[in-house]
Amino acid sequence: MLTELSELKTEALTALDSLTDETSLENFRVAYLGKKGKLTAISAGMRDVSPDLKKEVGAKLNEVREAITSGLATRQEALQSAKDASAVQGIDITLPGRPGLGVGSIHPLTTIRDLAIRTLRRMGFVLADGPEIETEWHCFDALNTPTDHPARNERDTFYLNDGRLLRTHTSTVQIRTMETVKDLPVRIIAPGAAYRRDEIDATHLSVFNQLEGLYVAQDVSLADLKGTLEFFFREIFGPQTVVRFRPHFFPFTEPSFEIDVKLEAKGKEARWIEIAGCGMVDPAVFAAVSKTRGDNLFDPENVTGFAFGLGLDRLAMILHGITDIRHLIENDTRFLTQFS
Amino acid sequence: MKVSLSWLSTHLDLSGRSTAQLSDLLTFAGIEVEGIDEKGVDSNKIVVGQILESVQHPNADRLSVCQVDDGSGSPRQIVCGAKNYKVGDKVPVALPGAILPGNFEIKEGQLRKVASNGMMCSGKELGLGDDHSGLMILDPELPVGKLFKDLIQPDVIFDLEITPNRSDLLSHVGLARELAALTGLPLKGLRDHTKTTTPAQPGTSNLKLEAPEACPYYTARIIKGIKVGPSPDWLRQRLESVGLRPINNVVDITNYVMFEMGQPLHAFDAAKLNGGIVVRHASAGEKFRALDGNEYTLAESDLVIADQSRPVAIAGVMGGEESGVSDTTTEILLESAYFAPSVVRRTGRRLGLHSDSSYRFERGADPMQVQGASELAAKLILTIAGGTASDTLQFAGAPPQLVSEVALEEARMHRLLGIPDLKIDEAHGILEKLGLEKRSASTDKSTWGIPSYRIDLQRSVDLVEEVARVVGLERVPSRNVAVMGTGDAADRSYDQAMQIRHALVNRGLNEAQTLRLISTAQLTDSLGTLTPTNVAVPVKNPLSEDHTHLRTSITPGLLATAALNIRQGNSRLRFFEMGRVFLQLPNGTSREEERLALLVSGPIAPMGWTDADPRAADVFDLRGIIESLPGLGGIEIKRIADNDTFLLNSEIRNGNRVLGWIAQIHPARARQLDARHPIYVAELLLSALRQGSAGHAKFEDLPKFPSITRDVAMEAPADLPAQKVAAYFSGLKEPLLISTQVFDVFADATGTRLPADRKSLAYSLTYRSAERTLETAEIDQAHARILAGLEKAVPVTIRK
Structure with a gap:
């Protein structure tokens, strides 16, 4: 029986060497160690072994079982680790990733508007809003624009059949806000669309986007205007930005200024770029508002304020180097995805 | 307005100030400099030369070797590339050492091994116009050696934007006055524009003001025996330098005085006038042929200068063709007057007729210089065109007082x-x-x-x-005062809109922005409005037929965007836009509504090596995007009538509230856009999204006990909306039922596996209790109850 066991051991370990897959290993286990396996069959012969040999045969039986079991385990482990190694075989990690649904993009105009809004909100401005279909009173009269001013021209301004118009600037929101607020100070910004009867070309759209700002309180001066807008434009264009205020004329502010920032274009000398209009609210505007309110909250003798307005399309074009404003409304995906 | 530095310098000494300094000075006075044009060259090294000889260059086909007389006594050899001259012509010659515009210095040298000692110049090379076609051929009478700068004086032309409030700056005198004030420089011998040496006499019989509000003050001066002809060079150059075309000496002088003093004048051919002058409103329908050759039909609001039979000028705007000064004119009536800005503006606007004269009257002329301007013009006419002026200036009315303390x-x-x-x-x-x-x-x-x-x-x-x-x-200190702002609805909706944008970008959508003005034809592409033409707000004066209405929906713009991208060869379309639409209300007012619009079409993902041909988007991709929007609660779909643009046309609702619309673009419409894949669109009211997102989300305890699911399959009529089954489930008051999920929909159009008019729906129902682990029996009971109720509530048969 000892011989039998030795032969079985040799046979099993030899057979194990040629096995390369899980199924054959399982078959091997059944064939040798299973209930009807060869080792089991031999061990059944223990009953007939003489007592003096029992110890020796038992030890041999254990040794053979141990050898086969551990041989099988080693083999199984080797097979598993070969399999684990092959799990990443053939994966070329240099290939590009899965695109999923693709990457979308926020419109550059939105991005710029949001930058402006976030900056101004940090300075305590809150948002305000007003209709785009406006009365001539809100768009012109209340903003101290003379009755026969060229801007009221049907050549320059879109009118509706009922005499209302499409607002030519977001300055209407100044009036809308002052008409309705309950207390001072007023410190608002109003982003929105405005309309002018311009032929669409590389630098003009008939519908464009502005951002209006208004701060009214007891003692607002040019110093506030200057501090606020310098800070704002340095936040937008960078801390080193040089800002200048040129005297100008707007009917609804006095004094009025245009704001230029000095910008460098690629490979060119730095140039002053006109970026916004601003000024101290004209007392006539406060007078108009007071008249409709019927109270003294905006008494021109008591309150002062500043207002500013800037073109967001233009700002987006300057910041992104966009050469044709029409790109902003055509939505060519090749354009939009440049801003993802 | 164009302003000549050389002209300005007749009034104050600006020498020693660079063009850049002057430009800054103007800019910070509130006068925007829109352009600077430097003309001519201030150089003692550019002279009149005469070409004595021209022979072919030995080494270059295109060049000639010229001998030029520069007045020095010995001929100068210059190699030249131009072809437009002949021997004997006089041309500007830049001698070595001359510096031409662009800092280009002329040096002695060789061109293709032939000595060349200077350059003969074109107009462009001398900063005079754009003519680069050849040498500038000069007057043959000019003496050789004469300095070119004495011939054509160098000048700097500023193109200025004068703000509408500063009519006083619309002249060289006005600008000189302003610059003198800003710099402290004295004005040189400036005539006092309010004084005149000619006695004025009321023109009682031959000057009549019938509309004194529109024309409170009018003067006329008769000058006889003049000779109309071309203006002298200095006058022509002055006018040309500010962009005016010289016409004849009399007209040129009136224009000169206008650009000098800001007072527009007009000269009538006195022989063509029939009796005295009447300043009156036109009669309606009156015809008038102006100097521009066009005939205008006048209205009662227009002010005219008339003789006894007809209008001879539109006051302050333009004179008449018949009564204008011509070569045969010998006697003129010189008008200098004040016209009210509003009248001139109204007429100019109505007729679309604008002139340098109306530009100044519209903004407001200075009534106190009416006489002075007349006198300056008369003096110049007598000097240049000869003749004798009447002893007195006739006037009617009085200069209005426009200023007070x-x-x-x-x-x-x-x-x-x-x-x-x-x-x-x-x-x-x-x-x-x-x-x-x-x-x-x-x-x-x-x-x-x-x-x-x-x-x-x-x-x-x-x-x-x-x-x-x-x-x-500069002197104003920058002050920054923090002021707290209380945000309100506008702030919250802005934040929410940005949140929605980011959510959509994360799903691979591109934000678009389209014009709010659309064409009448585009109105039928409006989503969410069954009668877009009834509710669209038309623009009274559209710029073109492409922009006749305010949009009632964003979809027309997104469809145009889709079409543009398809033309560019892009079939994967994923767009959204947020913005206003405009709806006319029955009571005559209008409503402005903030919306979100979505458009998807074509491959859902970009092509890649993992999927070379991603499937095309379907309506459920779009619905999935909508369902993922922040702030949107549960939605239901209500089909509404389809039309030529939309199939699957449906309202997106929550109970009775309409939140938006969803549809597939009709294949016929999609074909017009050359779309290769179905196009799906949706619009949502931003206010609807806002309602779902009120307040802060509240935490719920995590479940402590396991949940159990039970599946159910059912057969239903093919046209039964699955939403009805979902509605039955969500309406149940079964405390153990936590959620339901449809996980299979099956139909077989061939009728083999299921009758063609039937479909199979499979739902997974999840049960859980917050207090205990559920017993199988109680789940079975609840499940059976729910299924029994389902068969009663909805026409379905449970498949066992």
């Missing part, structure tokens, strides 16, 4: 300007420099007389502006 309040000034070191004396000094006259002053207030040309100075704040303008913002 204005007070400067010190406290107001400080409050507005916020310049701590600004002393009142400095402010007064500024006003005085600007020509204002201090009438009285107390501790906190002073009153000022305003010059007649400063019609913009009417209120106290106008004087403050003058001080601010001259002091400049």
Whole structure:
């Protein structure tokens, strides 16, 4: 029986060497160690072994079982680790990733508007809003624009059949806000669309986007205007930005200024770029508002304020180097995805 | 307005100031410099030369070797590439050492091994116009060696934007006055524009003002025996330098005086006038042929200068063709008058007729220089065109008083300007420099007389502006005061809109922006409106037929966007846009509504090696995007009528509330856009999204006990909306039922596995209790109850 066991051991370990897959290993286990396996069959012969040999045969039986079991385990482990190694075989990690649904993009105009809004909100401005279909009173009269001013021209301004118009600037929101607020100070910004009867070309759209700002309180001066807008434009264009205020004329502010920032274009000398209009609210505007309110909250003798307005399309074009404003409304995906 | 530096320099000495310094000076006075054009070259090395000989260059086909007489006595050899000259022509010659525009220095040298000692110049090379076609051929009478700069004086032309309030700057005198005030330079021998040496006499019989509000003051002067002809060179050059075309000496002089003093004048051919002048409103329908050759039909609001039989000029705008000065004119009536801005503006606007004259009257001329301008023009006419002027200036009416005293309040000034070191004396000094006259002053207030040309100075704040303008913002300290702002609805909706944008970008959508003005044809692409033409707001004066209405929906714009991208070869379309639409209400008012619009079409993902041909988007991709929007609660779909643009046309609802619309673009419409894949669109009211997102999300305890699911399959009529089954489930009051999920939909059009008019729906129902682990029996009971109810509530058969 000892011989039998030795032969079985040799046979099993030899057979194990040629096995390369899980199924054959399982078959091997059944064939040798299973209930009807060869080792089991031999061990059944223990009953007939003489007592003096029992110890020796038992030890041999254990040794053979141990050898086969551990041989099988080693083999199984080797097979598993070969399999684990092959799990990443053939994966070329240099290939590009899965695109999923693709990457979308926020419109550059939105991005710029949001930058402006976030900056101004940090300075305590809150948002305000007003209709785009406006009365001539809100768009012109209340903003101290003379009755026969060229801007009221049907050549320059879109009118509706009922005499209302499409607002030519977001300055209407100044009036809308002052008409309705309950207390001072007023410190608002109003982003929105405005309309002018311009032929669409590389630098003009008939519908464009502005951002209006208004701060009214007891003692607002040019110093506030200057501090606020310098800070704002340095936040937008960078801390080193040089800002200048040129005297100008707007009917609804006095004094009025245009704001230029000095910008460098690629490979060119730095140039002053006109970026916004601003000024101290004209007392006539406060007078108009007071008249409709019927109270003294905006008494021109008591309150002062500043207002500013800037073109967001233009700002987006300057910041992104966009050469044709029409790109902003055509939505060519090749354009939009440049801003993802 | 174009302004000549050389002309300006006749009034004050600006030498020693560079063009850039002058430009800054103007800019910070509030006069925007839109362009600077440097003309001619101020050089002693450019002379008139005569070409004595020209032979072919031995080494270059295109060049010639010329001998040129430069006045020095010995011929100068110059190699030249131009072909437009002949021997004997006189041309500008730049001698070695001359510096041409662009800092280009002329040197002695060789061209293709032949000596060339100078350059013969084109007009462009000398900063004169754009003519680069050849040499500038000069007058053959000019003496050789004459300095070119004496021939054509170098000049700098500023193109200025004068703001509409500053009509006083629309002339060289006006600008000189302003620059003198800003620099402190004295004005050189400037005539006092309000004084005149000719006695004036009321023109009682031959000057009649019938509309004194529109024309309060009119003067006329008769000049006889003149000879109309071309203007002298100096006058032609002056006019040409500011962009005017010389016509004849009389007309040129009136234009010259206008650009000199800002007062428009008009000269009539006195022989063509029939009797005295009447300034009156036109009669309706009256016809008038103007100097521009066009016939205008006048209205009663137009003011005309008429003789006894017909209008001879539209007041302040343009003279008539018949009565204008021509070569045969010998006697003129010279008009100088004041016309009210509103009248000139109205007529100019109505007729679409604008002139240098109307430009000035519209903004407001200075009535006090009417006589002075007439006198300057008369003097020039007598000198240049000869003739004799009448002894007196005839006039009617009187110059209107447009300015009065204005007070400067010190406290107001400080409050507005916020310049701590600004002393009142400095402010007064500024006003005085600007020509204002201090009438009285107390501790906190002073009153000022305003010059007649400063019609913009009417209120106290106008004087403050003058001080601010001259002091400049440099001296204003920058102040930053933090003021707390309480955000309201506008702030919240902005934040929400940005949140929605980011959510959509994360799903691979591109934000678009389209025009809010669309064409009548595009109206039928409106989503969410069954009768877009009824509710669209039309523009009364559209710019083109492409932009006739305010949009009632964003979809028309997104469809145009889709079409553009398809034309560019892009079939994967994923767009969204947020913005306003405009709806006409039955009561005549309109509503502006903020919406979100979505459009998807074509491959859902970009092509890649993992999927070379991603499937095309379907309506459920779009619905999935909508369901993922932040702030949107549960939605239901209600089908509405399809039309030529939309199939699957449906309302997106929550109960009775309409939140938006979803549809597939009709294949016929999609084919018009050359779409290769179905296009799906949706619009949502932003207010609807806002309602779902009120307040902060509230935490719920995590479940402590396991959940169990039970599946159910059912057969239903093919046209039964699955939403009805879902509605039954969500309406149940079964405390153990936590959620339901449809996980299979099956139909077989061939009828083999299921009758063609039937479909199979499979749902997974999840049960859980917050208090205990559920027993199988209680789940079975609840499940059976729910299924029994389902078969009663909805026409389905449970498949066992």
